[in-house]
Amino acid sequence: MLRFGPDTGPVVIAALPLFEEANRTRTFVVTILRALAARGIASILPDLPGTGESLLPTESAAMLDLERAYARVAASAAQANRHVYGLTVRSGTLLDGLAVLRGRWHLSPQDGKSLLRELTRVKQAEVGPTRSLPDYWFLGGDTAATRPVEIAGNRISAELLAILKLRTPFADPAIARRVVRMTTDPNPADRKFDSAPLWRRSEPDNNIPLSEHLADDIAEWIAACER
Amino acid sequence: MLPDDIEQIDTTVRATLRDVLGLSQTQVNAFRSETPLFGALPELDSMAVAGLLTELEERLGILIEDDEVDGEMLETFGALVRFAATKLIV
Numbered sequence: 588m589l590r591f592g593p594d595t596g597p598v599v600i601a602a603l604p605l606f607e608e609a610n611r612t613r614t615f616v617v618t619i620l621r622a623l624a625a626r627g628i629a630s631i632l633p634d635l636p637g638t639g640e641s642l643l644p645t646e647s648a649a650m651l652d653l654e655r656a657y658a659r660v661a662a663s664a665a666q667a668n669r670h671v672y673g674l675t676v677r678s679g680t681l682l683d684g685l686a687v688l689r690g691r692w693h694l695s696p697q698d699g700k701s702l703l704r705e706l707t708r709v710k711q712a713e714v715g716p717t718r719s720l721p722d723y724w725f726l727g728g729d730t731a732a733t734r735p736v737e738i739a740g741n742r743i744s745a746e747l748l749a750i751l752k753l754r755t756p757f758a759d760p761a762i763a764r765r766v767v768r769m770t771t772d773p774n775p776a777d778r779k780f781d782s783a784p785l786w787r788r789s790e791p792d793n794n795i796p797l798s799e800h801l802a803d804d805i806a807e808w809i810a811a812c813e814r
Numbered sequence: 815m816l817p818d819d820i821e822q823i824d825t826t827v828r829a830t831l832r833d834v835l836g837l838s839q840t841q842v843n844a845f846r847s848e849t850p851l852f853g854a855l856p857e858l859d860s861m862a863v864a865g866l867l868t869e870l871e872e873r874l875g876i877l878i879e880d881d882e883v884d885g886e887m888l889e890t891f892g893a894l895v896r897f898a899a900t901k902l903i904v
Contacts, residue, residue: 708864771873783833787865
């Protein structure tokens with residue numbers, strides 16, 4: 588678990604995207620959190636079950652485990668009389684639904700259906716075009732119904748895959764939510780930034796100018812929420 | 815806003831290839847309709863194809879079914895643009 592920033596004031600709980608995109612965005616998100624600390628805003632990047640430094644095997648992590656773990660970190664920060672906000676990225680926006688937060692800042696939220704479609708494509712690419720995908724994982728398969736599936740080096744539980752298509756990022760009009768996207772993304776957003784999506788690169792990368800702009804946006808949004 | 819004419823679709827496909835494969839703007843500007851993609855661009859391996867298709871879906875607001883994905887649509891830049899245009903028009 589990484590912590591940044593002051594011991595008082597609002598605190599942001601970050602969540603990386605699920606699976607491969609976590610590797611591609613971790614450095615970038617940490618850069619944003621450091622930039623927030625420079626603006627006087629604290630943050631936590633927890634190692635959710637099966638991710639980061641967690642000792643739990645990746646395939647043992649269920650969606651509910653991830654959501655509960657994120658919510659526990661948020662509750663713990665709230666117990667210390669901090670105002671707690673969410674900062675989640677891509678499919679990480681699927682993980683903050685159980686947390687009690689004063690607001691959610693979502694970067695390029697991705698719903699579960701889209702993620703599952705991409706994972707399906709990657710798995711099909713791995714097994715080759717002539718082999719039947721249901722032989723290798725839960726979708727329509729019999730023997731593989733409950734086995735974890737390895738996709739691009741990540742062992743994923745069948746439960747987590749099965750539940751993905753039902754999940755969408757948390758959105759409740761009564762609770763503050765700010766959606767930020769790249770200009771290349773035509774979906775609606777409160778603000779768009781002109782940059783390439785780092786999570787698509789096969790190698791992890793960083794974008795320090797963008798991280799500074801996003802930290803400004805988050806800091807201004809939190810200040811507005813606090814008023 | 816979604817691209818709605820062939821020029822915008824061409825630009826979007828070019829930019830998506832640039833961003834997903836880590837190519838330079840100069841490289842993608844040089845793409846012609848007959849420029850070969852799959853099998854010719856080392857960056858475009860089968861894993862990158864998955865990311866490329868998902869990113870095209872997001873940027874163009876289309877849904878690409880698995881049975882529509884074949885070697886032909888990725889053979890050349892022009893074939894990929896035509897495929898995207900067909901999806902948008904349908």
